[in-house]
Amino acid sequence: MISLSRIKRVFTVGDEEVNALRDVDLDIDTGEYVSIMGPSGSGKSTLLNMIGLLDRPDSGTYLLEGEDMTRLDDSQQAALRRHKIGFIFQFFHLVPRMSAAENIELPMMLAGMAVAERKKRVEEAVEAFGLTDRARHRPDQLSGGQRQRVAIARATIMQPHILLADEPTGNLDRVSGNEVIDILESLNRQQITLIMVTHDPELGRRARRQIHMVDGRIESDRCPSINEKGPAEQPRE
Amino acid sequence: MKITDIIRFAVRASVGYPTRTLLMLLAMAIGVGSVVVLSTLGDGARNYVISQFSSLGTNLLIVLPGRSETVGGPPPLLGITPRDLTLEDATALLRSSYIRYVAPITLGAAPVSRAGLEREVTILGSTPHLFQVRQLEMAGGRFLPEGDASRASAVCVLGYKIKQELFGSTPALGETVRIGDWRFRVIGILAKKGQSIGMDMGDIVIIPVASAQALFNSASLFRIMIEAVDRDAIARAKDTVVKIIRARHDGEDDVTVISQDAVLATFDRIFTTLTLTVTGIGAISIAVAGILIMNVMLIAVSQRRAEVGLLKAIGARNGQIIALFLAESAILSILGAALGLLVAAAGTWGIERAFPEFPLTMPLWSLVAGVVVSLVTGLVFGVLPAMRAARLDPVLSLSRR
Numbered sequence: 001m002i003s004l005s006r007i008k009r010v011f012t013v014g015d016e017e018v019n020a021l022r023d024v025d026l027d028i029d030t031g032e033y034v035s036i037m038g039p040s041g042s043g044k045s046t047l048l049n050m051i052g053l054l055d056r057p058d059s060g061t062y063l064l065e066g067e068d069m070t071r072l073d074d075s076q077q078a079a080l081r082r083h084k085i086g087f088i089f090q091f092f093h094l095v096p097r098m099s100a101a102e103n104i105e106l107p108m109m110l111a112g113m114a115v116a117e118r119k120k121r122v123e124e125a126v127e128a129f130g131l132t133d134r135a136r137h138r139p140d141q142l143s144g145g146q147r148q149r150v151a152i153a154r155a156t157i158m159q160p161h162i163l164l165a166d167e168p169t170g171n172l173d174r175v176s177g178n179e180v181i182d183i184l185e186s187l188n189r190q191q192i193t194l195i196m197v198t199h200d201p202e203l204g205r206r207a208r209r210q211i212h213m214v215d216g217r218i219e220s221d222r223c224p225s226i227n228e229k230g231p232a233e234q235p236r237e
Numbered sequence: 238m239k240i241t242d243i244i245r246f247a248v249r250a251s252v253g254y255p256t257r258t259l260l261m262l263l264a265m266a267i268g269v270g271s272v273v274v275l276s277t278l279g280d281g282a283r284n285y286v287i288s289q290f291s292s293l294g295t296n297l298l299i300v301l302p303g304r305s306e307t308v309g310g311p312p313p314l315l316g317i318t319p320r321d322l323t324l325e326d327a328t329a330l331l332r333s334s335y336i337r338y339v340a341p342i343t344l345g346a347a348p349v350s351r352a353g354l355e356r357e358v359t360i361l362g363s364t365p366h367l368f369q370v371r372q373l374e375m376a377g378g379r380f381l382p383e384g385d386a387s388r389a390s391a392v393c394v395l396g397y398k399i400k401q402e403l404f405g406s407t408p409a410l411g412e413t414v415r416i417g418d419w420r421f422r423v424i425g426i427l428a429k430k431g432q433s434i435g436m437d438m439g440d441i442v443i444i445p446v447a448s449a450q451a452l453f454n455s456a457s458l459f460r461i462m463i464e465a466v467d468r469d470a471i472a473r474a475k476d477t478v479v480k481i482i483r484a485r486h487d488g489e490d491d492v493t494v495i496s497q498d499a500v501l502a503t504f505d506r507i508f509t510t511l512t513l514t515v516t517g518i519g520a521i522s523i524a525v526a527g528i529l530i531m532n533v534m535l536i537a538v539s540q541r542r543a544e545v546g547l548l549k550a551i552g553a554r555n556g557q558i559i560a561l562f563l564a565e566s567a568i569l570s571i572l573g574a575a576l577g578l579l580v581a582a583a584g585t586w587g588i589e590r591a592f593p594e595f596p597l598t599m600p601l602w603s604l605v606a607g608v609v610v611s612l613v614t615g616l617v618f619g620v621l622p623a624m625r626a627a628r629l630d631p632v633l634s635l636s637r638r
Contacts, residue, residue, distance in 0.1 A: 045636075046632075049632050052550070054549070054550060054631045054632050054635075055632050074554070074555055075554040075555065075556070078549070078552050078553060078554040078555075079552065079554075080552075081549075081550065081551065081552040082551065082552025082553075083552070087550045087551065089547075089635060091543075093543055093544075093546070093547040093550075093635060095544055095547070096253075097249055097250065097252075097253035098249065106548075106551060107551040107552060109238060109239075109242045109246070110238055110548070110551065110552055110553045110557060111238075111552070112238050112239055112242075154551065155551075158552075
């Protein structure tokens with residue numbers, strides 16, 4: 001479903017060129033649960049943004065469901081982000097002046113969906129994420145866990161195929177962090193592909209497939225769960 | 238994205254930052270308000286002057302002694318003073334078929350007294366035709382009698398105000414007043430008509446032109462007022478007047494004939510230009526407001542980088558982001574303009590209270606222009622911030638908090 005080959009991305013910082021991604025090859029199938037780990041600056045967020053079409057590679061090809069993403073223009077990419085991809089951020093990125101319900105409604109507003117359908121879906125999502133009595137509250141009146149649940153509701157309201165989470169628990173305490181991970185994993189069980197960037201090794205180990213990045217390259221790509229116990233190395237190509 | 242959603246989003250964004258929004262509204266309101274008030278004042282001044290001239294009468298020509306234009310040729314060896322206009326000149330003009338009424342006018346001031354009350358009053362010497370030419374109305378009695386203009390007679394017509402001052406509420410018709418050393422019988426009272434070109438027709442005494450010439454001991458006329466038979470005859474009447482006077486003045490063009498239309502057109506031009514000028518000055522403040530809008534929107538864009546990044550991440554096209562930010566500046570401009578119209582209405586009301594005799598009507602074009610200019614300004618100056626927002630790199634905008 002996701003197929004990256006020889007993806008390169010170079011940033012220019014001052015006079016220096018920083019290779020964020022060096023010839024990355026990666027294939028991810030529908031319904032996978034992937035964690036991307038690595039030290040900061042290893043290119044894991046860049047990889048996530050690349051998959052989420054927020055960034056374009058300098059070279060290489062990216063096929064999403066068989067379609068070449070590098071050939072699409074900005075508005076075609078925006079349409080794909082709207083319908084196929086959901087983002088979850090460390091800092092939630094809720095619009096501060098809007099209520100929880102309005103934040104959840106935002107992607108449907110951009111898609112030009114009918115108001116009645118929007119209201120219905122928001123209602124369902126608010127209930128599903130346990131935010132019924134918080135729907136009218138603005139983000140600054142919500143706890144961190146509640147904010148992230150609003151953000152997940154927003155990311156999934158368009159029923160995307162892929163969920164991209166960048167340090168989703170990085171700004172949460174342990175309890176609400178676990179809560180958020182439980183929600184994400186249950187979404188994954190409903191066949192949504194979940195790709196999560198984290199530098200919490202404990203969190204990373206929960207994923208069925210674990211990718212380690214160092215210096216813009218994929219250093220290891222393992223599926224320890226295939227053989228239930230023990231961290232037997234299963235290098236994938 | 239639906240248009241109602243765009244508007245709602247933009248309104249919510251404006252309400253979300255009240256101080257900024259109020260400042261922008263204030264700037265735009267002052268700009269639009271000053272444009273409307275200034276153009277209203279200019280238009281009012283124009284209407285005032287034109288109505289003053291129109292109240293003189295219709296199809297009017299005015300003959301003044303002396304020439305106001307030069308026509309080439311060598312300067313005369315001996316200085317020539319312009320010949321005076323005489324009563325005979327005026328009578329001669331009546332022979333033209335383009336001219337309906339001729340009213341020679343002598344003007345002076347003399348003490349008018351009755352039963353111990355005395356006042357210095359403007360004395361206007363003329364003929365019965367003045368009644369038609371100036372479109373006067375009588376409150377009582379009759380106007381100057383018809384007859385030979387060169388014969389003096391001791392009758393007078395009082396202005397409304399001077400009648401009140403000399404007689405109060407007692408009847409004045411048939412009574413006598415003393416003007417200078419002469420006694421005049423009151424035969425008529427003018428109706429209240431208000432001012433025209435600075436001359437208060439209420440504060441005046443009208444006597445036959447020959448009597449006035451005797452009173453002021455002068456054979457010359459102040460001017461001659463002429464009414465042409467109709468509008469089309471004005472130009473020909475003017476030519477005839479020049480021709481007749483030239484023949485009577487030994488071939489010298491020593492009078493000036495001005496037509497009311499020409500005067501009106503000139504004043505109209507002057508005041509239209511004036512109005513446009515002051516409106517233009519007002520428009521500068523709209524431009525300043527526009528620049529303020531641009532500035533504030535640029536700040537808003539950088540304050541809301543993360544929001545823009547998020548909108549992109551959840552699938553907003555660049556065009557949608559431009560639309561959202563443009564809608565915001567357009568809404569602020571429209572609200573500012575609406576507020577400006579209220580300010581203008583209040584200002585006009587205040588000016589009307591201060592100067593009640595000054596006719597003020599807000600010209601429709603200035604309302605439309607004020608609103609359109611402010612909207613265009615908002616959109617034009619909103620483009621740059623909106624483009625900047627659309628060009629933001631989503632990754633960078635999301636990575637900063």
